[in-house]
Structures are given as structure tokens and as C-alpha cells.
Amino acid sequence: MAIKDMVYKNIKDNFILYFLLVLALMIGISAGAITINVLNEEQSRSLISFLDSFFKVLSQEKIDSFTLLKYSIANNFQTIILIWILGITVIGLPIVIFVVVLRGFIVGFTVGFLINELGFKGFAFSMCTILPQNIFVIPGLIALAVLSINFSLKIVTSRTKRGIKFSFLSELTSYSISTVILSLLIIIGSLVEAYITPVFMKLLLGYVI
Numbered sequence: 001m002a003i004k005d006m007v008y009k010n011i012k013d014n015f016i017l018y019f020l021l022v023l024a025l026m027i028g029i030s031a032g033a034i035t036i037n038v039l040n041e042e043q044s045r046s047l048i049s050f051l052d053s054f055f056k057v058l059s060q061e062k063i064d065s066f067t068l069l070k071y072s073i074a075n076n077f078q079t080i081i082l083i084w085i086l087g088i089t090v091i092g093l094p095i096v097i098f099v100v101v102l103r104g105f106i107v108g109f110t111v112g113f114l115i116n117e118l119g120f121k122g123f124a125f126s127m128c129t130i131l132p133q134n135i136f137v138i139p140g141l142i143a144l145a146v147l148s149i150n151f152s153l154k155i156v157t158s159r160t161k162r163g164i165k166f167s168f169l170s171e172l173t174s175y176s177i178s179t180v181i182l183s184l185l186i187i188i189g190s191l192v193e194a195y196i197t198p199v200f201m202k203l204l205l206g207y208v209i
Helices: 003-013 015-038 041-060 065-089 093-118 120-129 131-160 168-195 197-208
Strands: none
Touching: 003 015, 015 093, 015 131, 041 093, 041 197, 065 093, 065 131, 065 168, 093 120, 093 131, 120 131, 120 197, 131 168, 131 197, 168 197
């Protein structure tokens, strides 16, 4: 079966879960963007000062892509492990959804702040510096969340319905291998964040400041 067919079948079989998680992501993004409007003056000044400092450092110093890659992979790896563990704990289902909401909130807040402070320039900067890596990271994150929830549901079903064959070790192995495979998508996002996004940042720096 081709990868395209496998992806299509997976989405079709888990359409409701994908829909709910995409909805959770949208809620997070909306909440993050709205939060910009409720910041007090002191908080806004602190963020503006941080943004100015970031642009100054970006213009004066060379970005160490390898260090950025290590940081990005470590950060994403923590999220991957958390989602994997939550799938095993069964009671982690709401936390998995919260992780997706939180990622959406961070993206929404960042983009909202840049647009609020820089207008269209902020929008252009966001699209070129935040979107590229998230094209890979967010789908990978949602797919991992679906995988985690499905594993939890299998455990619950095996305990509540008799006659269902469930080999925990076999299912755990399959779950873990699938997690590793999907993690590669997020690692691609980390590579984009470390080696491609900085190029866009440098190119747009003169435009936004």
C-alpha cells in the first residue's frame, strides 16, 4: 500500500478524532490570538522590548543552526514522549487534547502579537518564520495525538469487553514503532526551523524593522 493510501485510510478511519483535534488546535490558535487584546500595558511593553531585543540580536549575530536544531529536537522530543506516555496511562486522553490546544495557543499568540505590533509586516514575518516548520510539526503532532488516543481506547475496550483479544506487548510495540515513524515528520520540522527559517528571518529583517 502506498504511503498516500495509508494516510488517506488512517484519516478516513479516524476522521472524528482528527476533526476534534483540529478543532482543538483552532480553539488554541484563536485563544492565543485573543489573549493579545487582554494584556495590560506593562505586559505589552515587556513583549515589545523582548521583540526589539530579538531583532537586534538577529541583525548583529550569526544564528547557530546546529544549536537551534538541538534545542528544537529536544523540545519536540519532550512533547512526543509526553504524548506516548499519555497513551499508555489511559486517563491521559484529556491531557493529549490539552497539549494540542497549547501548541495552537503558542502559535496563535505569537502570530497575533507580531500582527498586532507590526501589521502586515508582522503577518509576512509570521508566514515566513512560523509557518514553514509547523507545516510538518502540527500534522505530526495531531497524528501522534490520534495514535495515542486510539491506543488508550484499545486498552479501555480490552478491559470492558470480554472476548476481545488484546496482546498488550504486541500492541505497545506497534504503538511505539508508529510513534517513532510519525516523529520523523516532526524532526523534519525541526530541521526546517534550524536551517531554513533563519534564512527567511534574515531576509525579512530589513523589511520589518
